[in-house]
Amino acid sequence: MTDTTSSPLPLLIVDDDATFARVLSRALSSRGFEVIAASGIEEARLLARRHQPRYCVLDLKLGEENGLRLIPELHAMVPDMRILLLTGYASIATAVEAIKRGAHDYLAKPVDADAVVRALLDGDGPAPADDDLPDAPEAPLALRRLEWEHIQRVLTECDGNISETARRLGMHRRTLQRKLSKHPVRERPDGQN
Structure with a gap:
């Protein structure tokens, strides 16, 4: 049963x-x-x-x-x-x-x-x-991580449109696609990168 x-x-x-x-x-x-x-x-x-x-x-x-x-x-x-x-x-x-x-x-x-x-x-x-909503981290982020965060924010504002995101960021579409294909910069456990 x-x-x-x-x-x-x-x-x-x-x-x-x-x-x-x-x-x-x-x-x-x-x-x-x-x-x-x-x-x-x-x-x-x-x-x-x-x-x-x-x-x-x-x-x-x-x-x-x-x-x-x-x-x-x-x-x-x-x-x-x-x-x-x-x-x-x-x-x-x-x-x-x-x-x-x-x-x-x-x-x-x-x-x-x-x-x-x-x-x-x-x-x-x-x-x-x-x-x-999640708070921003207390330790300052590394420059590469800040770039990653900024790209993600603009990509979100553009509803995932790669061409529009690249235009707003002032970079070539292929450059943006290359950056997006990489994994995000990981934070070290001690907060340093």
């Missing part, structure tokens, strides 16, 4: 990395979620309308698209959806923008399934107010 008291939790994963999405889907399914997966924005819209998932794990970079743009649309379709934004391109500016657009949490890749579950289920309430 199956236990019907704990029904699966509907969850939408939106990530264009098929291997990552498959591994995360399997891990979250084993933790009680009923997982549906989309590899792009159009497919995510369709699945969200059809299945009305309560939870969403959304990647920031979906090919040439920016996952931030999808957050308000998902909330319009499913107002109480909890959205967790994942990215390999973590920056303070992106985290702040994700929260402002309605994401409930933000995690940098690589991330394990337990951290995803905690972020989705902890504090299952409204999104934080503006004064609950």
Whole structure:
């Protein structure tokens, strides 16, 4: 006999990395979620309308698209959806923008399934107010890290449009793409770079 008291939790994963999405889907399914997966924005819209998932794990970079743009649309379709934004391109500016657009949490890749579950289920309430947004670090950031943060902020303001971002930053599009393809500058544990 199956236990019907704990029904699966509907969850939408939106990530264009098929291997990552498959591994995360399997891990979250084993933790009680009923997982549906989309590899792009159009497919995510369709699945969200059809299945009305309560939870969403959304990647920031979906090919040439920016996952931030999808957050308000998902909330319009499913107002109480909890959205967790994942990215390999973590920056303070992106985290702040994700929260402002309605994401409930933000995690940098690589991330394990337990951290995803905690972020989705902890504090299952409204999104934080503006004064609950992440604070800037106390130690000054290295110049390369500041450049990375600035690029991410401008990219967010341009809704992920690489050409417009390059124009605003006064750099060639290929130079910007090269900078974006690199991983962000990591902070040393002691706060020095």
